[in-house]
Amino acid sequence: MKGKRSMALPYVVWSIAFVVIPLLLVVYFAFTDKNGAFTFDNLSKIVHYLPIFAKSINLALIATIISFLIGYPLAYCIARSRTHVQRNLILLVMLPMWMNFLLRTYGWMTLLENEGIINKLLGMIGLGPFEMINTQGAVVLGMVYNYLPFMVLPLYSILVKIDRSVIEAAQDLGANRFQVLCKVLFPLSMPGIVSGVTMVFVPSVSTFIISRMLGGGGNMLIGDLIETQFLGGSYNPYLGSALSLVLMVVMLLIMTVMNAFDEDDMEGMLV
Amino acid sequence: MKQRAVCLILCLVVFLTALPMPAAAAEEQVLYVYNWGEYISDGSDGSIDVIAEFEATHPGVRVDYQTYATNEEMYAKIVSGSAEYDVLIPSDYMVGKLIEEDRLAPLNFENIENYRYIDESFRGLEYDPENKYSVPYTWGTVGIIYNKTKVTEPVESWDILWDANYAGQILMFNNPRDAFGIALKNLGYSQNTTDPEQLAEATEVLKEQKWIVQAYVMDEIFPKMTNGEAALAPYYAGDAITMIEDNPDLAFAVPKEGTNRFVDAMVIPKTSKNKELAEEFINFMLNPEIAAANISYIGYSTPMTAARELLDDELKDNPISYPDESILEKCDTFVNLDEETNDYMQNAWIEVLAFGENDVGAIVCLIVETSAIIALAVFLIIKKRKNR
Structure with a gap:
């Protein structure tokens, strides 16, 4: 047992140096002012930024829901296809992630612009031009596009483990499609849903480059606000840390609620 | 023993990667x-x-x-x-x-x-x-780069960046110092002002401008203007020459109110x-x-x-x-502002960028969503308990 534990040592060393200590620094900065004295000022200022928090969480939620609605049927289809086909399909889902994140988002800029490719094509058939870039919709699109694979992969890996006979049994007992989905598939795939939702929601809520590139700068999200505190004109790591701390607490709360969905040990039913 | 040695080596590797x-x-x-x-x-x-x-x-x-x-x-x-x-x-x-x-x-x-x-x-x-x-x-100087096919009138004043005829066709700097500089110059003040009233006035003017601004950007002005994505934008003289070479429809003007000489x-x-x-x-x-x-x-x-x-x-x-x-x-060169003015400008700029008319809506929306999710979670938990 002891020997097995020591196998985790490299990661423990790594995480103390690069995760735990930085996190403590964030907490320290959040409660100090420029002279290093203890203060609650940074945290109390955050009330002022409530609408930005609200906007970020709203957009991230919408993006998560859309990713789920697209990702779940896709993951199901992949999980039900033949094994060698599955491998190729998963590869295709992952494929966009081989390219740099910034480059992909930059690509959307040229697609969505007023003089962009989509509007030019629509113009040929006499439609448009539509105002697509620099809107909140474009920000949500960017989030869905970039984080969809994070939704599909955990869903796929849980759906592929669900025995086909469980579904057949449900159908034999007279369940219609909707009932199979709600009473069998959803409960069985809950762990995958929870981790998929987490993996889309968390990066979406804290993103800053997507909102800048696709939102036109006028749709400032919480990530942008934090970035401004460090790299903007008023170098204020104290407020920046306080904002990050609050964001972490918000996410922690949301994750706690999410985990409530996943309370039961349903994995026992998986084959 | 062997395991411990492997461990030690891995620890060492972790540390070495952190060293310069x-x-x-x-x-x-x-x-x-x-x-x-x-x-x-x-x-x-x-x-x-x-x-x-x-x-x-x-x-x-x-x-x-x-x-x-x-x-x-x-x-x-x-x-x-x-x-x-x-x-x-x-x-x-x-x-x-x-x-x-x-x-x-x-x-x-x-x-x-x-x-x-x-x-x-x-x-x-x-x-x-x-x-x-x-x-x-x-x-160099900051001036207005504009697309001659979209702007036919002569460009002489910063005022044109507030002209509602070009709604959705204007790009603006995404940087408080430059954006405030333009607003202040247009109001006839110095770009280095520390007068809170003048700064408040500039903040209002920038908020008014928001609805006709297509996007707040910095370097992206270059590709967006050369692609004809927008009609007007403030930009740096040096790059303007290159942009005009790339797209001859573009032209550059230094407004009569003066500008920033950097x-x-x-x-x-x-x-x-x-x-x-x-x-x-x-x-x-x-x-x-x-x-x-x-x-x-x-x-x-x-x-x-x-x-x-x-x-x-x-x-x-x-x-x-x-x-x-x-x-x-008539140009100013930026000087370093005192901390108070700088903070004021930063916060005002965040206000310009982040806040809109639907702020209350966003909060209400969030509250509704949160309660819906919590209700769903509670419902599911209760249901599970019953099933047991």
């Missing part, structure tokens, strides 16, 4: 230069490679050249002490800030004899009045371990031939008449690069 790379050959001197991106002649398009030229004339010296996108990014890196540089090329107000905070080393002008080429009008500028710490690198200057931070070599580098950059070659690549204006004389006629007398004295008289 060991220095190269011991004899080699390394000069760390930190400059704006795309701001030096690098040998592409048949230009001369200034860095390589310096290394060739100074055997045993290697230049470690790094770039940044904003003054603030450079500042954050200097302040955090995570890197040491020998030469920095920040803008005017940032030079002032670094001087005020005592982060720069006074230059030894005996090592920078080429300083004599710098024009009188670029000596002792507001940000470094005694001229002890900085040597100007380039300068100067980027070479400085040596106090932490430099190689000050003499850094001064030699500055001296090298002031060599008129090198400066002229550099300027013709980057397109900004030179503070050295001797270098300007060596430029192509097209660039030498270009009114975009070298506007009339009557316009320059």
Whole structure:
């Protein structure tokens, strides 16, 4: 047992140096002012930024829901296809992630612009031009596009483990499609849903480059606000840390609620 | 035992990755230069490679050249002490800030004899009045770049950026200092004002402008304007020349209210371990031939008449690069603002960018969503308990 534990040592060393200590620094900065004295000022200022928090969480939620609605049927289809086909399909889902994140988002800029490719094509058939870039919709699109694979992969890996006979049994007992989905598939795939939702929601809520590139700068999200505190004109790591701390607490709360969905040990039913 | 050894090795690897790379050959001197991106002649398009030229004339010296996108990014890196540089090329107000905070080393002008080429009008500028710490690198003005096919009326005033006829066709700087500078100039105030009332007025004006602004961007102005995505945008004179070359529909105008005349200057931070070599580098950059070659690549204006004389006629007398004295008289060069003004501007800018009419809506929406999710969670838990 002891020997097995020591196998985790490299990661423990790594995480103390690069995760735990930085996190403590964030907490320290959040409660100090420029002279290093203890203060609650940074945290109390955050009330002022409530609408930005609200906007970020709203957009991230919408993006998560859309990713789920697209990702779940896709993951199901992949999980039900033949094994060698599955491998190729998963590869295709992952494929966009081989390219740099910034480059992909930059690509959307040229697609969505007023003089962009989509509007030019629509113009040929006499439609448009539509105002697509620099809107909140474009920000949500960017989030869905970039984080969809994070939704599909955990869903796929849980759906592929669900025995086909469980579904057949449900159908034999007279369940219609909707009932199979709600009473069998959803409960069985809950762990995958929870981790998929987490993996889309968390990066979406804290993103800053997507909102800048696709939102036109006028749709400032919480990530942008934090970035401004460090790299903007008023170098204020104290407020920046306080904002990050609050964001972490918000996410922690949301994750706690999410985990409530996943309370039961349903994995026992998986084959 | 074996396991423990593997463990130890892995720990070591983890630590080693965190350590800086060991220095190269011991004899080699390394000069760390930190400059704006795309701001030096690098040998592409048949230009001369200034860095390589310096290394060739100074055997045993290697230049470690790094770039940044904003003054603030450079500042954050200097302040955090995570890197040491020998030469920095920040803008005017940032030079002032670094001087005020005592982060720069006074230059030894005996090592920078080429300083004599710098024009009188670029000596002792507001940000470094005694001229002890900085040597100007380039300068330029901020003006309006516009698309002639979309804007048929003459562009003379900053007012046109508030003209509702161009709603959705205007790009604006995504940087408080520049954005406020434009608003203040349009209101007839100084760009360096510290008067809270004038700043409040500028904030209001910027908020009014928000609904006709297509996007708040910085470098993206370049591709967006050359692609014809927008009609009007403020931008830097030096880049405007390149943009007009790329898209002849574009034109550039310096508004009659005056504008910001920026100067980027070479400085040596106090932490430099190689000050003499850094001064030699500055001296090298002031060599008129090198400066002229550099300027013709980057397109900004030179503070050295001797270098300007060596430029192509097209660039030498270009009114975009070298506007009339009557316009320059009305221009301000940014100085470092006091902390209070700076904070005011930053917060006001966040307000302009982040807040809109639907803020209350967003919060209400969030509350509804949160309660829905919590209700669903509670419902599911209760249902599960019942099933048991």
